[in-house]
Amino acid sequence: MTQKGLRRVLxxxxxxxxxxxxxxxxxxxxNRTVQALNDVTITVKKGELFGLLGPxxxxxxxxxxxxTTLLLPTSGKAHVYGxxxxxxxxxxxxxxxxxxxxxxxxxxxxxxxxxxxxxxxxYGIPGKEANQRIKTLMExxxxxxxxxxxxxxxxxGERQRVSIIRAFMTEPQVVFLDEPTLGLxxxxxxxxxxxIQEWLEKDSERTVLLTTHYMMxxxxxxxxxxxxxxxxxVALDTPxxxxxxxxxxxxxxxxxxxxxxxxxxxxxxxxxGFNSKDAGGNLSLRVVVEHDAAVGEVLAGINQHGxxxxxxxxxxxxxxxxxxxxxxxxxx
Amino acid sequence: xxxxxxxxxxxxIEANWTSPVIFILYNTLKPVGGSLLLLAMYYVVTGGxxxxxxxxxxxxxxxxxxxxxxxxxxxxxxxxxxxxxxxxMKYIYISPLSYFMYLMGRSAMxxxxxxxxxxxxxxxxxxxxxxxxxxxxxxLGTFFLGWIFVISSGLLLSGINxxxxxxxxxxxxxxSGIFYLFSGVVFPINVLPGWASKAALGMPSTYWFSLVRxxxxxxxxxxxxxxxxxxxxxxxxxxxxxxxxxxxYLTFRLADYLxxxxxxxxxxxxx
Numbered sequence: 267m268t269q270k271g272l273r274r275v276l277x278x279x280x281x282x283x284x285x286x287x288x289x290x291x292x293x294x295x296x297n298r299t300v301q302a303l304n305d306v307t308i309t310v311k312k313g314e315l316f317g318l319l320g321p322x323x324x325x326x327x328x329x330x331x332x333x334t335t336l337l338l339p340t341s342g343k344a345h346v347y348g349x350x351x352x353x354x355x356x357x358x359x360x361x362x363x364x365x366x367x368x369x370x371x372x373x374x375x376x377x378x379x380x381x382x383x384x385x386x387x388x389y390g391i392p393g394k395e396a397n398q399r400i401k402t403l404m405e406x407x408x409x410x411x412x413x414x415x416x417x418x419x420x421x422x423g424e425r426q427r428v429s430i431i432r433a434f435m436t437e438p439q440v441v442f443l444d445e446p447t448l449g450l451x452x453x454x455x456x457x458x459x460x461x462i463q464e465w466l467e468k469d470s471e472r473t474v475l476l477t478t479h480y481m482m483x484x485x486x487x488x489x490x491x492x493x494x495x496x497x498x499x500v501a502l503d504t505p506x507x508x509x510x511x512x513x514x515x516x517x518x519x520x521x522x523x524x525x526x527x528x529x530x531x532x533x534x535x536x537x538x539g540f541n542s543k544d545a546g547g548n549l550s551l552r553v554v555v556e557h558d559a560a561v562g563e564v565l566a567g568i569n570q571h572g573x574x575x576x577x578x579x580x581x582x583x584x585x586x587x588x589x590x591x592x593x594x595x596x597x598x
Numbered sequence: 599x600x601x602x603x604x605x606x607x608x609x610x611i612e613a614n615w616t617s618p619v620i621f622i623l624y625n626t627l628k629p630v631g632g633s634l635l636l637l638a639m640y641y642v643v644t645g646g647x648x649x650x651x652x653x654x655x656x657x658x659x660x661x662x663x664x665x666x667x668x669x670x671x672x673x674x675x676x677x678x679x680x681x682x683x684x685x686x687m688k689y690i691y692i693s694p695l696s697y698f699m700y701l702m703g704r705s706a707m708x709x710x711x712x713x714x715x716x717x718x719x720x721x722x723x724x725x726x727x728x729x730x731x732x733x734x735x736x737x738l739g740t741f742f743l744g745w746i747f748v749i750s751s752g753l754l755l756s757g758i759n760x761x762x763x764x765x766x767x768x769x770x771x772x773x774s775g776i777f778y779l780f781s782g783v784v785f786p787i788n789v790l791p792g793w794a795s796k797a798a799l800g801m802p803s804t805y806w807f808s809l810v811r812x813x814x815x816x817x818x819x820x821x822x823x824x825x826x827x828x829x830x831x832x833x834x835x836x837x838x839x840x841x842x843x844x845x846x847y848l849t850f851r852l853a854d855y856l857x858x859x860x861x862x863x864x865x866x867x868x869x
Contacts, residue, residue, distance in 0.1 A: 331861060334688075335691075336691065336861070363692070366688075369685050371689065373607070375614040376610055376614065380610070384603050384606070387603035388695040390694065
């Protein structure tokens with residue numbers, strides 16, 4: 267894996283890819299203090315695709331920033347491949363890379379190939395090898411014919427594919443993917459997910475830390491998932507292990523018309539959590555309840571508040587139900 | 599290789615918007631036009647155009663000042679541009695390339711690009727009857743020391759820009775403005791108030807512009823700076839430049855640490 271001009275000093279093979287111990291991060295400004303991370307302790311083994319699932323503002327990006335040496339923790343210890351993120355950043359940087367979703371990074375006046383080549387040089391990859399890697403990855407991600415296009419002319423999905431190539435062409439040991447499919451169309455998101463899975467399968471030492479608020483994505487990709495809410499890890503298990511937490515509970519999907527207020531569910535005995543969203547004048551409601559008796563009370567409550575049910579379905583528990591149970595609110 | 603890539607990036611960002619010919623014209627005519635404008639002002643104020651040491655002083659000082667101003671103005675943009683406009687700073691920052699070396703590469707290219715209009719201005723000076731007495735070796739050494747002092751200023755500026763939002767160009771202009779006023783660029787430092795003259799003797803730029811005049815005109819016309827031999831000026835410039843570089847580097851490292859502590863290395867503002 268050693269590249270010319272690139273100092274990769276990998277420590278003992280037995281160390282974990284990522285280890286965080288009691289990591290806190292507090293942001294202080296004149297007006298307020300925000301605890302973005304609260305006593306976060308996780309370990310990610312080599313070869314894992316580890317998911318960090320939580321709503322916007324939960325602390326996912328903050329943790330990634332700490333692990334990629336962009337941000338210092340307020341307290342606690344964080345290690346990547348055994349190296350301390352606060353002291354050993356020069357040893358960590360050659361073996362990591364990252365991709366953030368929902369942004370427009372890149373030098374718009376440069377072509378796709380120029381952008382990628384430039385970043386390859388920042389990693390000391392010899393020119394010929396860099397060109398070969400860029401070519402292979404562009405073909406794999408379906409943008410082989412876009413090498414001469416300026417970055418500013420690309421669509422959101424095309425830009426994100428370029429970002430993925432930028433990160434993976436350096437052959438990192440650990441990749442941090444921060445909402446990599448945010449705002450992408452279904453096809454591009456699927457392509458990127460498949461690419462990530464295939465990349466991991468090629469080498470058992472490769473590790474990915476993925477943050478997302480798409481439960482389906484976490485469920486499909488991750489070997490283990492940590493659920494994070496308001497900076498705190500509230501659960502950590504395999505996807506099936508997490509779903510077992512709500513095995514006994516009942517998940518209901520209800521379409522209600524017209525749209526009514528559902529705050530009263532907070533006070534209803536037996537309701538574990540709910541998530542509601544506007545569905546074009548109707549209300550789409552997902553409720554997790556403890557027992558059958560509560561189902562009747564929810565349905566009666568809707569009727570009492572002037573709502574009529576146009577669709578009702580009892581579903582298999584999902585990660586969102588786990589999140590609802592643990593935090594009392596939805597992921598979106 | 600990585601420094602070369604950052605130099606290449608600087609060239610691309612500066613030049614990629616048009617054809618090489620138009621870029622060279624733009625890169626040359628803009629600063630040359632600015633210098634000629636100053637000459638026009640000189641003509642209006644003095645009523646004369648040719649002859650007189652003050653014209654040589656002003657013309658050469660202003661031509662070489664362009665290296666300082668253009669490089670600093672540009673370095674002032676790099677961090678804010680990469681961080682907020684291109685949103686690439688965090689990806690460059692987490693690469694194995696030292697961010698310090700990246701900035702060095704970018705500023706070195708800007709310094710080199712500024713040499714072309716400087717050459718044109720020196721050539722135009724022939725028509726203004728500037729009495730050139732160029733000492734090539736001294737001039738090459740002066741360029742090298744000039745680059746050291748400019749990158750030191752650039753580092754200090756970059757440190758400030760790491761902690762601020764969207765004031766890159768104005769901070770850069772303020773920096774270069776200080777050198778313009780207090781370093782004997784277009785007027786001798788003996789016309790400054792006493793405290794300012796003393797302050798000028800603590801700035802590397804004062805000695806650099808003195809070396810510029812000695813290497814291009816073969817003499818120093820500033821009455822205060824004439825009191826030093828060329829060797830003394832060079833030694834003082836080297837010592838102050840090294841000190842300035844160390845202070846700038848430490849300031850940059852401190853700003854780097856604070857930016858990482860505050861979590862603003864990927865800040866995007868709408869300010």
